[in-house]
Amino acid sequence: MGLQDFFNTKLTRVFQRNGKQLPKCIAIALSGGVDSMALTHLAHRFAQQNDIQLFPITINHNLRPTSTLEIPLIRQQLDKMGLLRNYHTMDIHLERASLTQSSTDAKEIEEEARVKRYAALTEVCSSLGVRDVLLGHHLDDQIETYCIRLLKNSGIFGLAGMQELSKAPVNIKPERLQLVRPLLDVRKSQLYEHCIANGIEWVQDYTNFDEEYGIRNVVRKYLKDNEAVQDRMLSGYTAAMKFNHRTDLKIKKLYTSIKEDIQQDGGNISMKIPKKMLEKYSDIVLAKFLFKMLYPLSPSRNYHYSFNKILEIVPRLTEESTSNFTLLQLQWTSKTVDDHLIIEICKQNPSSPITYSFIMTPYSTTDDFLFDNTYWFKVENTTSEYKHYTIKTLTQQDKQLMETPPKDYKYSRYKNTPALVDDDIGQIVALPVFHKEDYIACKLKDNIYSI
Template sequence: MSLLSRFGRSMRGALPERVLVAVSGGVDSMVLLDLTRKWAEVTGSPCRIHAITVDHGLRPESAKEARKVHEIVRNMGLDHEIICVPEKIDPKQLEKSARAWRYKLMYNKMKLLHIDNLMVAHHFNDQLETFMIRLAANSTLFGLCGMRNVSAYPILDPFGSKRILRPMLDIRKKELYAYAYEHNLEWFEDSTNLQPITLRNRIRKYLQTGQIEENTVEQLLSSVRRAVDDVESDMRQLDNEISVKFNTRLLKMSVIIPSTVFERYPLLSLDRFIFEKLHCVSAISNYHHRYTTIDLKNATVRTNDWSLSESIWDGTVPEKFNVLKCLVRVVRSKNNIYLLITRATEKFRQPVERVVNVTASWSEWDLFDNRVWFRARGKPGSYTLKVEANGLPAFYHGGQFLCYPTIGGCGSLEVQTMTKPMRIMQT
């Protein structure tokens, strides 16, 4: 099967109406852009392709290469823009800082262009490297399964619509080079990729030289993916067996788990199900990552000595307990276990509050307390939005309580709110 056909299969045959393609100028991204353009032509897709190059300013030749990429892409008849990182990247956290800036700048461009899908050129060899990096960090099962063809954008947005598309995850690097040579594509080699300045670069060298056996890594990754696929299949079934109701006004959740569920499903699947449902209520900021506190306790490579669902089932947790900044109350009956979930009260800490400058026009959507998106308009002035003892956000003006915006009735303010989704999108 040709690379173009494999690309189309990964995209499930169709391109989005509009897509932003990240183009660094390397062989990976130049092949990605060419495949995207050709698949649109072959299928007659009306997809509007926008390309973007982020110049991190890490190499003296990066600006010149970015301009050349601009010429190449424009000659393809596609839109292209170069965006420069506005400050010097921290050399002590080179890869992390560069990635954060890259995704932030591309997110801003997606918002400006009203695009929901970012296409990136991650390929099979990148996947193996990611597996090794996470394995070295003792990552969880969900972290080890690696990148997905479709995943949520690493920056939260109010509608939860921003996605990252990786249509080349089953294509090896050598195949990308072969395609580029065959189709006379132009690209640039990043000299820093050969320097052992990051863990990824060092792992890449070990894989290329055979110091790490690639086939062994591939088999391990495949085993992890099968295990995670089984968990996610269980979770889809649990959606039909466990009742979950979330009150978006009071920010409270009730979960009814039939007792028989604990006997028929693996603990890992139940833990993961509860973990994702807590997402709506919790004020934890890093929920869009697949490996978090609760995973590290029960799904690491080396240990499996604690389970949230098992502790709930066997009664070793108290009737009230805190987890991931949520207060969970457990009520038992003969046939069911009921979980009542609210935001945990955090004592002896700085109160969670923010000054909101309101005008007559709608403000931008903003995430407050890592739980509620809001925007406001009304009588101009400075308002205070803070978390009350009951866990609800409340607006104040001049020291006077105005309203709970999730409930309504703000008088001089008009406020719209949205909560986070109950499922963290990964496919």
């Protein structure tokens, strides 16, 4: 099978997973390097065959003196493909204008660039009505990632590398971009061959092997010079990937079996699992299932690194008749009833209420904002007056701020969910998690972990 046929099959399978249709429009993160130029050419042919509109997007970090000079070459290549009219660029400026000898500086710059790059991509894609972005990561990148994570003592799931389908890793908008990596099984040498065979030029990034530019470049140069090590790393990565895939299949089977017994009510979740069913699954499967389920509920800003903490508490859940503890800023309660394990989870009581105050001008609407790293809000002022609002996590004492509590009000259900206080009258005017209001949009953050 040629690379184009492989690409078409792979991308179709990824997009049509779970019975979904191909999108009407797709963006490409286009740096101008051989990876993204080959990706653009492959995606262009795919889009033509499937009546999809393609938007190449370049985010310029302005880190390299030549980066601005590379845009004309990219435009020239896109013009040859007939994609120039759909091309978009955006400049971002980092606080540190240049990299130094310090590895700490390089790491900080890399992280800042990553966050701002995804923020810029989200902004451009939002204006275009695009939800899916193709990235040019390939098998060589996976091997490098495996090696880096091995050096950092990552767990087995971290060693499995990047996923074909994932959500953008930063909270910028309520609806996160979907990142699609269709080249993860393709070697970089194949991308060079594709570009050469099709007369596609690319930008050569001279920093790719400069060891001052972070650990990835050190690893890349080492692997390039040591093919035997590269083969061993590929073997290790493949084993980790297969283990991760088998685990995910078991998680999906577990979820399918108990989904009717999973209840989510606002920021609370409960599940009932037959004890006999638990005997079929390892602690790792149950831990990763919980890890994937609970991300939207947890305010933790280090959630991604918390799998081992969940794995450690699984025996308490499965072996003790009752258990009560806090983890990931969540309150956990478990008990065994009639041969079933019942797990109930809600937000942990903060040491003091979380608050966010803001002033609204007449007839204005806020931008989307994330409250307590959990709930996305957008508030509209439909009056001709200035409004002073505070959003706060509900405490037991806050009932006195309600003119008329809802008929279904129970603090055990509502606790620690956000309440909107009108500071001008000193009253709670909305409990938007449970009672929708026309002037407030409120929703839990997206789950970046699919089941």
